[in-house]
Amino acid sequence: MNDEAQQTWNTGAAKANAAYQGARRNITINPITRLEGHGKIDIFLDGKGDVERAYLQVPELRGFEVFSIGRPAEDMPQITSRICGVCPTAHHMAATKALDDLYQIEPTHVGRMIRELVYNAFTLEDHALHFFVLGGPDFIVGPDAPPAERNIVGVIQKVGLEAGKKVIGMRRRIREITSYFGGKVVHPVLGLPGGVSKGLKAEDLPKFKELAKDGVEFAEWTLSIFKQIVLANPDYVKMITSDAYTHKTCYMGQVDAQNKVNFYDGKLRVVDCDGKEVCKFTAREYRDYVAEHVEPWSYMKFTFLKDRGWNGFTEGPQSSIYAVGPLARLNVAEGMATPKAQAAYEEFFKTLGGKPVHHTLATHWARVIEMIYAAERLEQLINDPDITSPDIRRVPTSVPTVGMGVVEAPRGTLFHHYETDEKGLIRMANMVVATGNNASRIAMSVERAAKGLIKGGHVTEGLLNRVEMAFRAYDPCLGCATHTLPGHMPLIASIYDTRRCLVRTLKQD
Amino acid sequence: MSGPGILVLGLGNDILTDDAVGLLVVRQLGEEFADDPRVEVRETQEMGLALLDYLTGYREAILVDAIQTGKASPGTLHELDSDGLRLLAGGTPHFLGVGETLALGRQLGLAMPERVRIFAIEVTDAQTLGTRLSPAIQQALPAILDRIRAAIRE
Secondary structure (H helix, E strand, O other), X not given: OOHHHHHHHHHHHHHHHHHHHHHHHHHHHOHHHOOOOOEEEEEEEOOOOOEEEEEEEOOOOXXXXXXXXXXXXXXXXXXXXXXXXXXXXXXXXXXXXXXXXXXXXXXXXHHHHHHHHHHHHHHHHHHHHHHHHHOOHHHHOOOOOOOOOOOHHHHHHHHOHHHHHHHHHHXXXXXXXXXXXXXXXXXXXXXXXXXXXXXOOHHHHHHHHHHHHHHHHHHHHHHHHHHHHHHOOHXXXXXXXXXXXXXXXXEEEEEOOOOEEOOOOOEEEEEOOOOOEEEEEOHHHHXXXXXXXXXXXOOOEEEEEHHHOOOOXXXXXXXXXXXXXXXXXXXXXXXXXXXXXXXXXXXXXXXXXXXXXXXXXXHHHHHHHHHHHHHHHHHHHHOOOOOOOOOOEOOOOOOXXXXXXXXXXOOEEEEEEEEXXXXXXXXXXXXXXXXXXXXXXHHHHHHHHHHHHEEOOEEOOOHHHHHHHHHHOOOOOHHHHOOXXXXXXXXXXXXXXXXXXXXXXXXXX | OOOOOEEEEEEOOOOEHHHHHHHHHHHHHHHHOOOOOOEEEEEEOOOHHHHHHHHXXXXXXXXXXXXOOOOOOOOOEEEEEOOOOOOOOOOOOOOOOHHHHHHHHHHOOOOOOOEXXXXXXXXXXXXXXXXXXXXXXXXXXXXXXXXXXXXXXO
């Protein structure tokens, strides 16, 4: 190559590099990635080039306990709800219930109803957000659609502008309930030991009644969308029920006295892979039933059923691994406490061949059924004749020591545990979050997806999206599990050969 | 359009060490611009779809946020305008970015800002619960404030 050609070549290469860097920069700095904690998937191949093990790792939050020690326990509902912008109300409510326990005080009947009302409104909104914005686009727009279309804008193109307006409008109205009671949506100031800080005024009742009624309609409409787009498509049904997305594990979820799903209160029920009850316990007994396992490759703690012991990432009758979240809740319950949700629940198990359902992707369907329950429960509570009573709080008088509280966060069982001195200052604080409870099954899902997509050293196109779909169904709030920031998590997959040499890296910003 | 034309919106989490920087910056600016009717300074810990509620109804928006690219020294101010933001940028299938939020809002017929500028501050630690900025970020604050102040007046 002569000098002139060389120079032209160099200029061209420099421009191409700059354009590439520019394009990359735009993606990287897109503020949705905000502080980017990369999700890291390590894939280890065997001698034939097939997957031996695959691991998902996510960044870690530090310092929760140190931050909490010495603070008044009453601050915990505010502090924990500030950790993460994704499910503040779940943390707020788990912490509030832990305070009831800490001060050994039962909230008043009305205080309890208001908490449950707000909690169901929150769950309805969060589930809707997941269905239309986070996980739903994979189905509504299609798992193989270009990423640029696989989002809410693509969803609206598919379901129509009016539908889009409906989703956005309903979301805003539901959030009015949360802010009415809690002040701010993100940092609710509502729960106090023994009750709540704000009651419902009779004059505000009509608009919330209207909203609850529309909420039920909205949830039913969402189910019809799911049926039209997902269930009517044989390819999707095939994918949902395929082995690649199926794991026979145990399930855990909160149920009421009739073993019906309850997000706010009740007992935790665990069923095995055949759907038989393994145990049922209260928040206080949590640590007798659940233990945490540590793997050398991850910061995460993998919870498992203590009685059964850690049996590794195994499925079947011996599995000590359990899942939490919408699918798990439906699997552990004997039904839904409201009529429309009950009908949808029956249809779910009838269609998918009985209980329990082990298909991870069916979680999306379960989530929509829970939206119906949340809306119906909201409607029941708002129409309760006592809901506007001012008897919203009982003032605690006993000396605090230990408090534990559990709720079903949208993503699954969320557990808070505090210990204090006699003045109520925190001495110890711990949380077991939904994504932690799901960590083992998520790890299995990631490995299964990788195994199906890499054969003989050949990596199938779209690996990362299929792997992401495997864990997106759990709606993992990795922000919360690891306590880093919520939101989009860029993924890096590193593939290693038998000598543990890196052979390929895949990145999805 | 009546009311303030410019929204200055700080994003972040005020108990995650450096992640608070966007909030701290706009709190300072909020005091300085308190008497300026053209400017409204707000903060939020939310992101994604929730930004739609914040962005609606302004002619112009300036977002201040923390970021960790690992490719710049702590305290570096990354600056982007809406041209630099690829609308509907690829690779974000499961979360709504600012570009997508704007596109969505426009599609729904909401009044979205015509101009959006993003100031993203490179940080070092956003994974530890804490309410104090890392020293490098603290030191960089005056220069960052100068730049954003100037941008509001542009």
